[in-house]
Amino acid sequence: MNDPGSYAVQYDPRALKELTKLDKHVTRRIARAKGKVESDVPYVRERLLRGHSFTSYEQANVAWLSWNEEIARQRVHGTHGEVVAVRAQRDHAALLPLPPTAYLVVERTTRIVARDGFFSFEGRRYHVQDAKPGERVELVLGASELEVHSLLDGRRLARHERGRPSRVLPDPVESSVSLAQVLSALPDPEVHHRPLSRYQEAIDG
Numbered sequence: 001m002n003d004p005g006s007y008a009v010q011y012d013p014r015a016l017k018e019l020t021k022l023d024k025h026v027t028r029r030i031a032r033a034k035g036k037v038e039s040d041v042p043y044v045r046e047r048l049l050r051g052h053s054f055t056s057y058e059q060a061n062v063a064w065l066s067w068n069e070e071i072a073r074q075r076v077h078g079t080h081g082e083v084v085a086v087r088a089q090r091d092h093a094a095l096l097p098l099p100p101t102a103y104l105v106v107e108r109t110t111r112i113v114a115r116d117g118f119f120s121f122e123g124r125r126y127h128v129q130d131a132k133p134g135e136r137v138e139l140v141l142g143a144s145e146l147e148v149h150s151l152l153d154g155r156r157l158a159r160h161e162r163g164r165p166s167r168v169l170p171d172p173v174e175s176s177v178s179l180a181q182v183l184s185a186l187p188d189p190e191v192h193h194r195p196l197s198r199y200q201e202a203i204d205g
Contacts, residue, residue: 048063048064106140106141108139109141110138113131113132113134115134117129117133119137121139127158128157130155130158137151137157141162145161147159148160
């Protein structure tokens with residue numbers, strides 16, 4: 001992210017940590033893996049599509065299924081040296097079951113806390129008790145809730161249920177009290193009466 005107070009570019013430490021992990025597994029393999037990933041396209045084009053014409057998607061799908069089972073999956077793969085169908089069975093058997101709970105995907109953004117200790121997001125105002133007015137805080141957005149974290153030390157400051165207002169309530173019509181009724185119900189204050197000459201004497205000294 002860009003720091004408005006300087007020209008230096010600052011990066012989120014969490015992003016740098018994840019990039020460091022990915023660098024060991026992905027970045028160094030991109031040069032030699034890119035061609036292998038994309039090689040499936042010319043392989044299918046040259047061995048199945050070239051020299052054949054199909055009059056419908058259904059006909060093309062039938063031809064592909066037959067070619068895939070009888071030829072493509074029975075060949076010895078050039079990289080791992082195994083029959084593709086055999087290697088696929090072993091890979092499928094090694095897959096672990098899905099976790100019992102869904103993978104939590106979160107989004108992050110920031111907001112500035114107002115003088116009253118609230119910030120606005122998605123048409124609602126949320127309170128942050130431990131934040132200072134004018135402080136920028138980070139919002140970690142889940143599907144049904146949001147967490148507020150300090151950008152200074154990463155502490156979680158608050159947690160709220162996330163949601164837009166479903167509707168705006170109209171002004172009450174029934175069982176409402178007018179302002180005149182409220183004022184008439186107030187007790188009469190004690191008023192001290194003074195002649196205007198007293199104020200003129202104070203002005204003249």
